[in-house]
Amino acid sequence: MTKINKVVLAYSGGLDTSAIIPYLKEQYDCEVVAFVADVGQGAEELVGVEEKAIASGASSCHVVDLKEEFVGHYINPILQTGALYEGTYLLGTAMARPIIAKAQVELALQVGADAVSHGCTGKGNDQVRFESTYAALAPQLKVIAPWRDWTMKSRTDLLNYLASKNIPTTASAEKIYSRDANCWHISHEGGELEDPNCEPSEQVWTWSVSPEQAPDAAEYVTLGYEHGVLTQVNGEAVTPFNGLSVLNELGAKHGVGRIDIVENRLVGMKSRGCYETPGGTIVNAGLRGLETLVLDKSAFKFREQIGLEFSHVLYDGRWFTPVSKALLAAAASLAEPLTGEIVVKLYKGQAVVVKRTSPNSLYSEAFSTFEEDEVYNQKHAEGFIRLFSLSSRIAALHKEQN
DSSP: OOOOOEEEEEOOSSHHHHHHHHHHHHHHOOEEEEEEEESSSOHHHHTTHHHHHHHHTOSEEEEEEOHHHHIIIIIHHHHHHTOOBTTTBOOHHHHHHHHHHHHHHHHHHHHTOSEEEOOOOTTSSHHHHHHHHHHHHOTTSEEEOGGGTSSOOSHHHHHHHHHHTTOOOOOOSOOOEEEEEOSSOEEEEEGGGGSTTSOOOTTTOOSSOOGGGSOSSOEEEEEEEETTEEEEETTEEOOHHHHHHHHHHHHHHTTTTEEEEEEEOTTSOEEEEEEEOHHHHHHHHHHHHHHHHHSOHHHHHHHHHHHHHHHHHHHTTOTTSHHHHHHHHHHHHHHTTOOEEEEEEEETTEEEEEEEEOTTOOOOHHHHOSSOOSSOOTTHHHHHHHHHTHHHHHHHHHHHHO
């Protein structure tokens, strides 16, 4: 076995990664450096995380603030592609993994580590996303994935292991749900969700109110975009992270952004998950509404194709690849004229675009009106239709002759 001197672990402060620290030290007789990515998961998840890491045996713990970079350089470009995995999922977990793994690699190189480690299981997508990033950015680093190596199988096993090492933990054996949070969304798996025929109880949801309990009065929010990027909320200039934070509060208040899906994991199995993406659902609705005003038919169709392809590229952990770079560049090009103002109505779980304006709008009331106009000669449509349907006409004539 190759000698490992120092490992940088993607650390969350939860039970799994708390057990991984002593495991790495025991198995490899190495120094373990804990790395924590602040991607907007909330201050409560970061309280005491450094102390927890040190108590578990880490030599140090680095908490890196990635919030603005995450929204500005990952979420916003992804939004421009229009990516929705399997038509519904706004990819909150998948979009966070590239920046987390990248920052982890940067720290590993900075502190002279030989290896990187993560707490992903052998059943999920995240192991692929982390390790594909490691391979793309620092293939010389050894990858250690304890869940694929150790013999522990349950939370009870992990708790017993920590107890045998005299390492304190606030975790318990009773953990109903598995959750992952960042400033874009929070995901929920486990518990009753493992039965796809079981409706989620209200204890599943932790961020937003239920649509039934949302305010009875609708609320309108005005979104300002420049080149496909949110820059204003209700007339106030915002940074990428702050703008999303404001919309998260509004969306959660109105029960916006809840979905319950069964998805196809990259590793081949299906999984059922519930996701809350309150602000993301609003900003995505606004951008899609602006597209309908600005992009012509062929440009819009191409953007839809980009979104479909990129949803799989991102979900499958291929952010740092040539195809990802090409798709993002194409989406950014199409987003150039997407400047304007959108009004979104929030009501009982819905975020609906109700007003649209843009200096680059292709909408012309003079052409589209149902009233009398002086710019469109309806007789011209006959020649257009004859040419548009010419191939069908030729095929039908050919069939008659034979």
